[in-house]
Amino acid sequence: xxxxxxxxxxxIKADVSQSAVSRTFxxxxxxxxxxxxxxxxxxxxxxYRPNAIARxxxxxQSKMIGLIAAYLxxxxxxxxxxxxxxxxxxxxxxxxxxxxxxxxxDHELEKLLAYQVDAVVMASATLSSALARECLDAAIPVVLFxxxxxxxPANSVTSDNFAxxxxxxxxxxxxxxxxxxxxxxxxxxxxxxxREAGFLAGLEAAxxxxxxxxxxxxxxxxxxxxxxxxxxxxxxxxxxxVANDHMAFAVLDTLxxxxxxRVPEDVSxxxxxxxxxxxxxxxxxxxxxxxxxxxxxxxxxxLFDQLEVGHAETTRQCLPVSLVERDTARRPQG
Amino acid sequence: xxxxxxxxxxxIKADVSQSAVSRTFxxxxxxxxxxxxxxxxxxxxxxYRPNAIARxxxxxQSKMIGLIAAYLxxxxxxxxxxxxxxxxxxxxxxxxxxxxxxxxxDHELEKLLAYQVDAVVMASATLSSALARECLDAAIPVVLFxxxxxxxPANSVTSDNFAxxxxxxxxxxxxxxxxxxxxxxxxxxxxxxxREAGFLAGLEAAxxxxxxxxxxxxxxxxxxxxxxxxxxxxxxxxxxxVANDHMAFAVLDTLxxxxxxRVPEDVSxxxxxxxxxxxxxxxxxxxxxxxxxxxxxxxxxxLFDQLEVGHAETTRQCLPVSLVERDTARRPQG
DNA sequence: CTGAGTTTTGCATTCGTATGCAGTTTGGCG
DNA sequence: CGCCAAACTGCATACGAATGCAAAACTCAG
Numbered sequence: 001x002x003x004x005x006x007x008x009x010x011x012i013k014a015d016v017s018q019s020a021v022s023r024t025f026x027x028x029x030x031x032x033x034x035x036x037x038x039x040x041x042x043x044x045x046x047x048y049r050p051n052a053i054a055r056x057x058x059x060x061q062s063k064m065i066g067l068i069a070a071y072l073x074x075x076x077x078x079x080x081x082x083x084x085x086x087x088x089x090x091x092x093x094x095x096x097x098x099x100x101x102x103x104x105x106d107h108e109l110e111k112l113l114a115y116q117v118d119a120v121v122m123a124s125a126t127l128s129s130a131l132a133r134e135c136l137d138a139a140i141p142v143v144l145f146x147x148x149x150x151x152x153p154a155n156s157v158t159s160d161n162f163a164x165x166x167x168x169x170x171x172x173x174x175x176x177x178x179x180x181x182x183x184x185x186x187x188x189x190x191x192x193x194x195r196e197a198g199f200l201a202g203l204e205a206a207x208x209x210x211x212x213x214x215x216x217x218x219x220x221x222x223x224x225x226x227x228x229x230x231x232x233x234x235x236x237x238x239x240x241x242v243a244n245d246h247m248a249f250a251v252l253d254t255l256x257x258x259x260x261x262r263v264p265e266d267v268s269x270x271x272x273x274x275x276x277x278x279x280x281x282x283x284x285x286x287x288x289x290x291x292x293x294x295x296x297x298x299x300x301x302x303l304f305d306q307l308e309v310g311h312a313e314t315t316r317q318c319l320p321v322s323l324v325e326r327d328t329a330r331r332p333q334g
Numbered sequence: 335x336x337x338x339x340x341x342x343x344x345x346i347k348a349d350v351s352q353s354a355v356s357r358t359f360x361x362x363x364x365x366x367x368x369x370x371x372x373x374x375x376x377x378x379x380x381x382y383r384p385n386a387i388a389r390x391x392x393x394x395q396s397k398m399i400g401l402i403a404a405y406l407x408x409x410x411x412x413x414x415x416x417x418x419x420x421x422x423x424x425x426x427x428x429x430x431x432x433x434x435x436x437x438x439x440d441h442e443l444e445k446l447l448a449y450q451v452d453a454v455v456m457a458s459a460t461l462s463s464a465l466a467r468e469c470l471d472a473a474i475p476v477v478l479f480x481x482x483x484x485x486x487p488a489n490s491v492t493s494d495n496f497a498x499x500x501x502x503x504x505x506x507x508x509x510x511x512x513x514x515x516x517x518x519x520x521x522x523x524x525x526x527x528x529r530e531a532g533f534l535a536g537l538e539a540a541x542x543x544x545x546x547x548x549x550x551x552x553x554x555x556x557x558x559x560x561x562x563x564x565x566x567x568x569x570x571x572x573x574x575x576v577a578n579d580h581m582a583f584a585v586l587d588t589l590x591x592x593x594x595x596r597v598p599e600d601v602s603x604x605x606x607x608x609x610x611x612x613x614x615x616x617x618x619x620x621x622x623x624x625x626x627x628x629x630x631x632x633x634x635x636x637l638f639d640q641l642e643v644g645h646a647e648t649t650r651q652c653l654p655v656s657l658v659e660r661d662t663a664r665r666p667q668g
Numbered sequence: 669c670t671g672a673g674t675t676t677t678g679c680a681t682t683c684g685t686a687t688g689c690a691g692t693t694t695g696g697c698g
Numbered sequence: 699c700g701c702c703a704a705a706c707t708g709c710a711t712a713c714g715a716a717t718g719c720a721a722a723a724c725t726c727a728g
Contacts, residue, residue, distance in 0.1 A: 004394075004472075006714055017678045022716055029716095032676055032724095047471060052448040053390045054714035058683045060338075062387060064430070064449075070416075073610060078412035082404075085433045089442070094449065096398070097429040099419045108423070114386040115398075115428070137381060138338075220614075249614060257615035276407060280554075280583060281591035282616040340684055351708045356686055363687095366694095366706055388684035392713045 005048040014042035025050050056116065065303065066117035068098045068109065070124040071218060074246040075275040080123060080145065080296065087300045093118070100124060106131055113138065119303050121145055122154075141306035143299050146290075148190045148316065155306075157298045157317045161194035161272075162201070164288040164321040165241070168270050169202020171323060172239045174332040177268060181212035181237035183226045183247060189218075192243050195272055199241055212237050216247045223247035227254040231261075238267055239329070245271035245278050245287055252283055252328065268329035284327035291319045339382040348376035359384050390450060399637070400451035402432045402443065404458040405552065408580040409609040414457060414479065414630065421634045427452070434458060440465055447472065453637050455479055456488075475640040477633050480624075482524045482650065489640075491632045491651045495528035495606075496535070498622040498655040499575070502604050503536020505657060506573045508666040511602060515546035515571035517560045517581055523552075526577050529606055533575055546571050550581045557581035561588040565595075572601055573663070579605035579612050579621055586617055586662065602663035618661035625653045 007021040014021070016035055023029035024039040031039075042048075056062040065088055072078050085095040096117055098108050109131050112120065119141040132152045135142045144156040172180060182199060185192035203210060212233065214226035223242060227250070230237055242248040248271030255261045255269070263269055264286075271278060274289035298317045305311040325331060341355040348355070350369055357363035358373040365373075376382075390396040399422055406412050419429040430451055432442050443465050446454065453475040466486045469476045478490040506514060516533060519526035537544055546567065548560035557576060561584070564571055576582040582605030589595045589603070597603055598620075605612060608623035632651045639645040659665060 004714090007716095008714080018715075019678060019717080020676090022714095023677090026716075030676060035676080047468065049444065049448050051391075051450060051714055052445075053387055053396060053450045054683090055716075056387045056683095057385075057391055057685095057714080058716050060683080067431075072412040072416040073409070075407070075409065075412075078406040078409075078415075081412075081415075081431075082406040082433055085431050086435070089433060094445070095431040097401075097415075097419050097431045099416055099423060101420070110383065111386075111428070114383050116385060116387045134381065220610075249616070253615035257618075276554075277611075281587035282583070284591075338684090341686095342684080352685080353687080353708060354706090356684095357707090360686075364704095364706060369706080385684050388713090389686075390713095391684080391715095392686050394713080 004051075005046045007048070007050070010039060010042045010046055010048045013046060014038040021048075062116045062118055063093050064096045064115065064117045065093050066098060066109075066112040066115070066120040067095050068100050068112070068120065068122045068124065070100045070102075072099075073220075074218065074244065074273075075277055076146075076244070076246070076273045076290075076292075077123060079275070080292065083293070083296050084121065084123075084145075084299065087296060088303075091300070091304065113140070118307055119143070121299060121303070122147070141303060143302055145299055146191060146295070148194075153314055155302055155314050155316065157295050157302065157319070158191070158194075159290040159295060159319045159321045161191050161321075162198035164272060164323075165195040165198025165200075166202040167198075167321070167323050168241050168272075168288060169199045169206070171332065172241070172268060172270065172329065173202070173206045173208060175268070175330045176332075177239035177330070178208075179211040179235055179237040179239070180208065181214075181230050181240045182210060183214055183216045183223055183240060183242045183251065185216065185218040185243035185247070187215060191272075195243055211235060216243065216250075218244060218247060220247065220250040223250040224254045224258070227251045228258070231255070231259055231267075236267075240267060240269050242269065242271050245273040245275045245285060247271070248285055248287065248328075249277065249283060252285070263328050264330045270329050274324055278324075278326070286326045286329040287324055288321050289324045290321055294319050338385075339380045341382070341384070344373060344376045344380055344382045347380060348372040355382075396450045396452055397427050398430045398449065398451045399427050400432060400443075400446040400449070400454040401429050402434050402446070402454065402456045402458060404434045404436075406433075407554075408552065408578065408607075409611055410480075410578070410580070410607045410624075410626075411457060413609070413626065417627070417630050418455065418457075418479075418633065421630060422637075425634070425638065447474070452641055453477070455633060455637070456481070475637060477636055479633055480525060480629070482528075487648055489636055489648050489650065491629050491636065491653070492525070492528075493624040493629060493653045493655045495525050495655075496532035498606060498657075499529040499532025499534075500536040501532075501655070501657050502575050502606075502622060503533045503540070505666065506575070506602065506604065506663065507536070507540045507542060509602070509664045510666075511573035511664070512542075513545040513569055513571040513573070514542065515548075515564050515574045516544060517548055517550045517557055517574060517576045517585065519550065519552040519577035519581070521549060525606075529577055545569060550577065550584075552578060552581060554581065554584040557584040558588045558592070561585045562592070565589070565593055565601075570601075574601060574603050576603065576605050579607040579609045579619060581605070582619055582621065582662075583611065583617060586619070597662050598664045604663050608658055612658075612660070620660045620663040621658055622655050623658045624655060628653050 010021045011018040023031045123145045142154040148156040216222035271287035278285035344355045345352040357365045457479040476488040482490040550556035605621035608621045612619040
C-alpha cells in the first residue's frame with residue numbers, strides 16, 4: 001500500500017545503477033554532472049526521498065539524539081528543549097524525545113538505546129549507574145544537562161549552582177534579613193543539593209543559621225504548602241530562597257494573594273533559573289540566572305566533539321551564574 | 335569501537351539459529367520455553383538489545399511519530415508535548431521532534447519523512463498543500479493539532495474556537511461592557527481566525543461593533559504593545575479579548591503594572607487556552623478552557639485508528655470548550 | 669594517435685532483523 | 699506402539715542504501 005520509492009527504482013528510471021543514485025545523495029561522492037542531473041530528475045519525478053532508516057543501518061549512525069525529559073511545566077525545560085532541538089537540527093541531527101515518569105527511567109532508556117541514538121541528553125531524571133555503564137559500553141556519549149552525578153562516567157553541563165546559592169545567601173544577609181528559609185526541590189536532585197549547599201555555606205560564613213526548611217518537590221503545590229507552613233510558625237521568615245523559579249511563583253502567590261503580605265517589604269523571595277516569566281511584571285522575580293544559551297551551546301559542542309571529532313574524555317562543564325535583581329527582594333543598602 | 339551485539343552473536347552463544355533469537359523477541363512468535371530461556375540468558379549475558387533500526391527497515395514500521403512544534407514558550411504546547419509523548423510511549427511509539435522555524439517548515443518536514451515516521455502530528459505551523467499531498471501519497475497519516483486547514487486531506491483535532499469566541503462576546507456584553515477590543519494572534523492561524531470570527535459573530539448578534547483590534551502575533555511583546563496602543567486612544571476599551579492566554583498575561587501586566595489600571599474594575603481581560611498559569615493567583619485569568627486531555631486522547635485514537643486498524647477516512651474532531659470565570663473580567667449581574 | 673593519470677561507474681556485499689517455507693521434533697490419542 | 703497434528707526450528711531471503719574494488723570512460727600531454 002505504501003508508496004515507497006527506492007533508490008533502485010530511481011536507478012532504473014534514470015538508467016543508471018543504484019550506486020549512482022546513492023552517490024548522488026551522498027555529499028562529496030564522485031558523480032558526473034550529467035549523471036547527477038538524470039538522477040535528480042528521476043528522483044523528483046518519482047518523489048524519491050532517501051530512507052534514513054536504511055542509511056542508519058549501514059552507516060552505523062542514526063543521526064538521532066535521545067533526549068530524556070520530564071516536568072515540562074517548569075518553563076525552563078521547554079525552552080531548553082526548543083533551543084537544543086533547534087541547534088541539533090541545524091547540524092543535521094534530530095531529537096528523539098522520551099518523557100520519563102519517575103520510576104521507569106531505566107526501562108525507557110532501554111528503548112531509547114534500541115533506537116540506536118548516537119548520543120543521549122538527560123535533561124531530567126538521573127542516570128542509574130547501570131544504564132551509565134551500558135551507554136559507556138555501547139560507546140554512546142551521554143550528557144547530563146543541568147544535573148551532575150559525581151562518580152558517573154557521563155559528561156555534564158551545569159551552571160554553578162553552588163555559587164548561585166552562595167550569592168543569594170550573601171545578598172539576603174547583606175540586605176539585613178534575619179530569618180532565612182529555604183524551600184528545596186527534590187532531595188535527590190543535584191541542582192537542589194548544590195544550590196542548598198551554597199546557600200548554607202553563605203549562611204555559615206556569616207554565622208547565621210537557617211530558620212526554616214521544607215521540601216517543595218519542584219511543584220507549585222508543594223511550594224505553596226511550604227510557604228503556608230513557614231508563615232504559620234512562631235518565627236516566620238523575612239526571606240525565602242526557593243530552589244527554582246517555578247516554585248517561587250507559587251511562593252509569591254501564596255504570600256501576596258493567599259496571606260495578604262507584601263513582597264519584599266514583609267518577606268523577600270529569591271528564585272533560581274531566571275525563566276522568562278520571572279521578568280514578567282506581575283512577578284518581577286529576583287532570581288539567579290542560569291546561562292541557558294551557553295549551557296545549550298556547551299552541550300552541543302560537547303556532543304559533537306564526541307560524535308564527530310571522537311574525543312572520549314568525559315567533561316564536566318560548570319558555567320557561571322548571575323544574580324538578577326528585580327522586585328521581590330529588598331536590596332542591600334536600601 | 336562500538337560494542338554492538340547482534341542477534342547472530344546471541345544465537346551462537348545460545349547455540350540456536352538467529353531466527354530463534356528474533357522470535358524470542360517477537361511477541362506472539364512460536365518458541366519453545368527452553369529455547370527462549372537459553373536465548374534470554376545469552377542475551378542478558380552479552381547485553382543484547384534488539385536493533386530498532388534494523389527492525390524498522392524490514393517491518394516497514396518505525397514506531398516513530400513525527401511531531402512538529404514551535405513556540406514552546408506558550409505553555410500550552412509543552413504540556414501537549416509532554417502528555418502526547420507520554421501517551422504515545424505507553425503504546426510503544428516514540429516521538430521524533432521537529433522544531434519548525436517560520437519559513438523552513440517544508441524543508442524540515444522533508445527530513446522528517448526521510449526518517450520513515452509512521453505518522454505526523456503538527457502542533458504548530460501549517461501544512462503546505464504540497465507536503466500534505468506527499469504524506470497522502472506515502473500513506474502517512476497526518477493530524478493537525480489545534481489547527482485546521484479547511485480543504486486539506488489531513489485529519490484535525492481542535493476545540494470549538496468559534497463557540498469559545500462567541501461565548502466571550504456574550505459574556506462581556508452581558509456584563510455590561512461597551513468598548514470591546516480584540517488582540518489577534520497571527521492573522522493566518524486557524525485558531526485566531528475562528529476565535530475572532532466567533533467573537534465578532536457574538537458582537538454582531540448584540541448589535542455591538544468592535545472598538546479596537548490589533549495583532550499581537552502570539553508574542554508577549556506584541557500583546558503589550560497592542561495594549562498600550564488601545565489605552566492611548568480616545569476611546570479606550572473597557573474589555574479586551576486576547577487570542578490566547580500567553581498574550582493575555584502580557585496584557586494584564588501592561589494594564590496593571592505598566593499603566594496603573596485596575597482589572598477588572600477599569601478593564602476586563604479574557605484569554606483563551608486555560609494554561610495552568612492562568613489559574614495562578616497573580617493572574618487569576620478568566621479564559622476559555624480548551625479540553626487539552628480530550629484533545630490529546632482524540633489525537634492518539636485517531637492516530638491508532640489509522641495506523642493499526644487501518645481506517646483511512648480523514649476526520650475532523652472539534653471538541654467543546656468552556657468559559658472559566660476567574661478574576662479578570664467583571665461578571666454578569668454584578 | 670597513444671598511453672598515463674584521473675574520474676566515473678557498476679557489481680557485489682554489507683548492515684541487523686523478520687519471516688515464509690520446509691523440515692524436524694513433540695505430544696496426544698487410539 | 700503407531701500415527702497425525704501441532705509446535706518448534708533453521709535456512710534462505712528480503713528490507714534500502716552505502717561502499718570497496720575493479721573495470722570503464724574520459725582527459726590531456728606528447
